[in-house]
Protein backbone atom coordinates (compact mmCIF):
# COMPACT_ATOMS: atom_id res chain seq x y z
CA UNK A 1 0.00 0.00 0.00
CA UNK A 2 1.30 3.42 -0.91
CA UNK A 3 1.00 5.75 2.04
CA UNK A 4 2.19 8.94 0.42
CA UNK A 5 -1.31 10.26 -0.26
CA UNK A 6 -2.65 9.66 3.23
CA UNK A 7 -2.38 13.33 4.13
CA UNK A 8 -5.04 14.01 1.48
CA UNK A 9 -7.59 12.43 3.81
CA UNK A 10 -7.26 15.26 6.30
CA UNK A 11 -8.33 18.87 5.95
CA UNK A 12 -6.06 21.37 7.78
CA UNK A 13 -8.79 21.59 10.47
CA UNK A 14 -8.85 17.81 10.85
CA UNK A 15 -5.06 17.70 11.22
CA UNK A 16 -5.19 20.38 13.89
CA UNK A 17 -7.92 18.45 15.72
CA UNK A 18 -5.93 15.23 15.55
CA UNK A 19 -2.84 17.01 16.88
CA UNK A 20 -4.84 18.49 19.78
CA UNK A 21 -6.37 15.07 20.52
CA UNK A 22 -2.94 13.43 20.58
CA UNK A 23 -1.35 16.15 22.72
CA UNK A 24 -4.15 15.91 25.28
CA UNK A 25 -3.90 12.12 25.31
CA UNK A 26 -0.14 12.31 25.97
CA UNK A 27 -0.71 14.90 28.68
CA UNK A 28 -3.25 12.66 30.46
CA UNK A 29 -0.89 9.72 29.96
CA UNK A 30 1.66 11.41 32.24
CA UNK A 31 -0.54 10.60 35.22
CA UNK A 32 -2.72 7.78 33.86
CA UNK A 33 -1.25 4.79 32.06
CA UNK A 34 -3.04 4.87 28.69
CA UNK A 35 -0.28 4.01 26.23
CA UNK A 36 3.36 2.95 26.20
CA UNK A 37 4.00 4.73 22.89
CA UNK A 38 4.97 8.24 23.92
CA UNK A 39 8.14 9.15 21.97
CA UNK A 40 7.52 11.38 18.93
CA UNK A 41 8.47 8.67 16.45
CA UNK A 42 6.27 6.08 18.18
CA UNK A 43 3.32 8.45 18.33
CA UNK A 44 3.72 9.27 14.65
CA UNK A 45 4.18 5.65 13.56
CA UNK A 46 1.90 3.64 15.83
CA UNK A 47 -0.88 6.06 16.66
CA UNK A 48 -1.16 8.33 13.64
CA UNK A 49 0.31 6.57 10.58
CA UNK A 50 -0.83 3.08 11.57
CA UNK A 51 -4.38 4.45 11.95
CA UNK A 52 -4.21 6.44 8.72
CA UNK A 53 -3.14 3.47 6.58
CA UNK A 54 -6.66 2.10 6.90
CA UNK A 55 -8.31 5.19 5.43
CA UNK A 56 -8.13 4.20 1.73
CA UNK A 57 -9.55 0.76 2.60
CA UNK A 58 -12.31 2.26 4.74
CA UNK A 59 -13.13 4.86 2.10
CA UNK A 60 -13.73 2.07 -0.41
CA UNK A 61 -16.14 0.41 2.04
CA UNK A 62 -18.19 3.43 3.07
CA UNK A 63 -21.50 3.88 1.28
CA UNK A 64 -23.40 6.98 2.40
CA UNK A 65 -23.91 7.81 6.08
CA UNK A 66 -22.43 5.07 8.18
CA UNK A 67 -21.93 4.04 11.76
CA UNK A 68 -18.59 2.57 12.84
CA UNK A 69 -17.11 1.36 16.11
CA UNK A 70 -13.51 1.29 17.31
CA UNK A 71 -13.67 -1.76 19.61
CA UNK A 72 -11.07 -1.77 22.40
CA UNK A 73 -9.98 1.73 21.48
CA UNK A 74 -7.58 2.18 24.43
CA UNK A 75 -6.18 5.69 24.10
CA UNK A 76 -8.28 6.37 21.02
CA UNK A 77 -6.54 4.84 18.01
CA UNK A 78 -7.37 3.97 15.27
CA UNK A 79 -10.75 5.59 16.07
CA UNK A 80 -9.50 9.17 16.27
CA UNK A 81 -8.13 8.88 12.73
CA UNK A 82 -11.56 7.87 11.44
CA UNK A 83 -13.32 10.64 13.33
CA UNK A 84 -10.94 13.27 11.95
CA UNK A 85 -10.89 11.97 8.38
CA UNK A 86 -14.59 11.17 7.98
CA UNK A 87 -16.64 13.85 9.76
CA UNK A 88 -19.85 12.42 8.29
CA UNK A 89 -19.19 9.03 9.91
CA UNK A 90 -20.89 8.31 13.24
CA UNK A 91 -18.14 6.77 15.37
CA UNK A 92 -18.45 4.95 18.70
CA UNK A 93 -15.30 4.41 20.76
CA UNK A 94 -15.69 1.35 23.00
CA UNK A 95 -13.43 0.28 25.82
CA UNK A 96 -14.04 -1.74 28.96
CA UNK A 97 -11.85 0.47 31.15
CA UNK A 98 -13.66 3.53 32.53
CA UNK A 99 -10.52 5.60 33.16
CA UNK A 100 -9.72 5.28 29.46
CA UNK A 101 -13.17 6.29 28.23
CA UNK A 102 -13.19 9.23 30.64
CA UNK A 103 -9.82 10.35 29.24
CA UNK A 104 -11.13 9.91 25.69
CA UNK A 105 -14.05 12.23 26.35
CA UNK A 106 -11.59 14.88 27.55
CA UNK A 107 -9.38 14.41 24.47
CA UNK A 108 -12.36 14.66 22.09
CA UNK A 109 -13.60 17.78 23.81
CA UNK A 110 -10.16 19.42 23.65
CA UNK A 111 -9.90 18.58 19.96
CA UNK A 112 -13.47 19.61 19.10
CA UNK A 113 -14.12 16.13 17.65
CA UNK A 114 -17.51 14.42 17.80
CA UNK A 115 -17.92 10.76 18.76
CA UNK A 116 -19.86 8.57 21.13
CA UNK A 117 -17.78 7.04 23.87
CA UNK A 118 -19.04 3.93 25.62
CA UNK A 119 -17.65 1.97 28.55
CA UNK A 120 -18.34 -1.74 28.31
CA UNK A 121 -17.10 -5.16 27.35
CA UNK A 122 -17.56 -6.36 23.78
CA UNK A 123 -19.20 -9.55 25.10
CA UNK A 124 -21.98 -7.52 26.78
CA UNK A 125 -22.27 -4.75 24.23
CA UNK A 126 -22.64 -7.37 21.49
CA UNK A 127 -25.82 -8.68 23.19
CA UNK A 128 -27.26 -5.21 23.84
CA UNK A 129 -29.94 -4.26 21.24
CA UNK A 130 -28.67 -0.68 21.34
CA UNK A 131 -25.44 -1.90 19.72
CA UNK A 132 -26.05 -5.40 18.32
CA UNK A 133 -26.20 -5.50 14.50
CA UNK A 134 -26.19 -1.69 14.40
CA UNK A 135 -22.80 -0.96 12.80
CA UNK A 136 -21.70 -0.70 9.18
CA UNK A 137 -18.14 -1.28 10.27
CA UNK A 138 -15.95 -2.15 13.23
CA UNK A 139 -12.22 -1.46 13.48
CA UNK A 140 -10.07 -3.42 15.92
CA UNK A 141 -6.36 -3.03 16.61
CA UNK A 142 -4.31 -4.91 19.20
CA UNK A 143 -7.23 -6.20 21.28
CA UNK A 144 -7.12 -10.01 20.98
CA UNK A 145 -6.31 -12.88 18.64
CA UNK A 146 -8.22 -13.02 15.37
CA UNK A 147 -10.82 -15.63 16.37
CA UNK A 148 -11.61 -13.69 19.55
CA UNK A 149 -11.85 -10.45 17.60
CA UNK A 150 -14.35 -12.12 15.27
CA UNK A 151 -16.61 -13.12 18.16
CA UNK A 152 -16.38 -9.62 19.67
CA UNK A 153 -16.97 -7.71 16.45
CA UNK A 154 -19.21 -9.68 14.09
CA UNK A 155 -22.39 -9.55 16.28
CA UNK A 156 -22.14 -5.75 16.25
CA UNK A 157 -22.25 -5.57 12.46
CA UNK A 158 -25.29 -5.22 10.25
CA UNK A 159 -25.52 -7.95 7.61
CA UNK A 160 -23.14 -6.85 4.86
CA UNK A 161 -21.06 -4.83 7.34
CA UNK A 162 -17.28 -5.06 7.59
CA UNK A 163 -14.69 -5.66 10.25
CA UNK A 164 -11.19 -4.28 9.71
CA UNK A 165 -8.62 -5.91 11.99
CA UNK A 166 -5.00 -4.75 12.22
CA UNK A 167 -2.58 -7.65 12.57
CA UNK A 168 1.15 -8.23 12.61
CA UNK A 169 3.09 -10.66 10.45
CA UNK A 170 3.30 -13.23 13.30
CA UNK A 171 -0.49 -13.13 13.69
CA UNK A 172 -1.16 -13.89 10.03
CA UNK A 173 -1.21 -17.66 10.63
CA UNK A 174 -4.09 -17.15 13.10
CA UNK A 175 -6.26 -15.96 10.24
CA UNK A 176 -5.71 -19.24 8.41
CA UNK A 177 -6.77 -21.10 11.58
CA UNK A 178 -10.05 -19.22 11.90
CA UNK A 179 -12.22 -20.99 9.33
CA UNK A 180 -14.50 -22.55 11.95
CA UNK A 181 -15.04 -19.19 13.65
CA UNK A 182 -15.74 -17.54 10.28
CA UNK A 183 -18.29 -20.26 9.46
CA UNK A 184 -20.04 -20.09 12.86
CA UNK A 185 -20.27 -16.32 12.68
CA UNK A 186 -21.38 -16.33 9.01
CA UNK A 187 -18.66 -14.13 7.65
CA UNK A 188 -15.65 -14.33 5.36
CA UNK A 189 -12.28 -12.67 4.80
CA UNK A 190 -12.70 -10.57 1.66
CA UNK A 191 -9.38 -8.75 1.59
CA UNK A 192 -5.96 -8.75 3.24
CA UNK A 193 -3.94 -5.60 2.66
CA UNK A 194 -0.27 -5.45 3.56
CA UNK A 195 1.63 -2.32 4.42
CA UNK A 196 4.74 -1.27 6.26
CA UNK A 197 5.59 1.58 8.56
CA UNK A 198 8.70 3.75 8.10
CA UNK A 199 11.82 2.18 9.60
CA UNK A 200 10.17 -1.19 10.24
CA UNK A 201 11.11 -4.29 8.29
CA UNK A 202 8.15 -6.47 9.27
CA UNK A 203 5.01 -6.18 7.24
CA UNK A 204 1.71 -5.39 8.86
CA UNK A 205 -1.76 -6.30 7.62
CA UNK A 206 -5.34 -5.12 7.55
CA UNK A 207 -7.71 -8.06 7.39
CA UNK A 208 -11.14 -7.14 6.04
CA UNK A 209 -14.04 -9.44 6.97
CA UNK A 210 -17.58 -9.17 5.64
CA UNK A 211 -20.65 -10.42 7.48
CA UNK A 212 -23.03 -12.29 5.20
CA UNK A 213 -25.87 -13.33 7.55
CA UNK A 214 -27.42 -12.40 10.89
CA UNK A 215 -25.46 -13.67 13.90
CA UNK A 216 -26.85 -16.48 16.07
CA UNK A 217 -27.91 -15.18 19.52
CA UNK A 218 -25.32 -17.59 20.98
CA UNK A 219 -22.60 -15.05 20.11
CA UNK A 220 -20.86 -13.31 21.69
CA UNK A 221 -20.69 -15.75 24.57
CA UNK A 222 -20.45 -14.53 28.19
CA UNK A 223 -17.61 -12.28 29.34
CA UNK A 224 -14.26 -14.04 29.30
CA UNK A 225 -15.42 -17.11 27.34
CA UNK A 226 -14.40 -15.92 23.85
CA UNK A 227 -10.79 -15.39 24.91
CA UNK A 228 -10.65 -18.52 27.10
CA UNK A 229 -12.20 -20.81 24.50
CA UNK A 230 -11.87 -19.18 21.06
CA UNK A 231 -14.27 -20.50 18.44
Ligand code: SAH
Nearest residue numbers: 072073074077095096097121122141142143
Ligand atom coordinates in the same frame (compact mmCIF):
# COMPACT_ATOMS: atom_id res chain seq x y z
N1 SAH B 1 -6.84 -0.26 19.97
C1 SAH B 1 -5.88 0.45 20.81
C2 SAH B 1 -5.73 -0.17 22.20
C3 SAH B 1 -5.16 -1.55 22.24
S1 SAH B 1 -4.99 -2.17 23.90
C4 SAH B 1 -4.55 0.53 20.10
O1 SAH B 1 -4.34 -0.16 19.11
O2 SAH B 1 -3.70 1.30 20.55
C5 SAH B 1 -6.48 -3.15 24.04
C6 SAH B 1 -7.65 -2.35 24.58
O3 SAH B 1 -8.81 -3.16 24.44
C7 SAH B 1 -7.52 -2.01 26.06
O4 SAH B 1 -7.75 -0.64 26.24
C8 SAH B 1 -8.59 -2.86 26.74
O5 SAH B 1 -9.17 -2.20 27.83
C9 SAH B 1 -9.59 -3.08 25.61
N2 SAH B 1 -10.33 -4.35 25.69
C10 SAH B 1 -9.80 -5.60 25.82
N3 SAH B 1 -10.77 -6.53 25.84
C11 SAH B 1 -11.94 -5.87 25.68
C12 SAH B 1 -13.31 -6.28 25.63
N4 SAH B 1 -13.65 -7.56 25.73
N5 SAH B 1 -14.25 -5.32 25.46
C13 SAH B 1 -13.91 -4.02 25.38
N6 SAH B 1 -12.64 -3.56 25.43
C14 SAH B 1 -11.67 -4.47 25.59
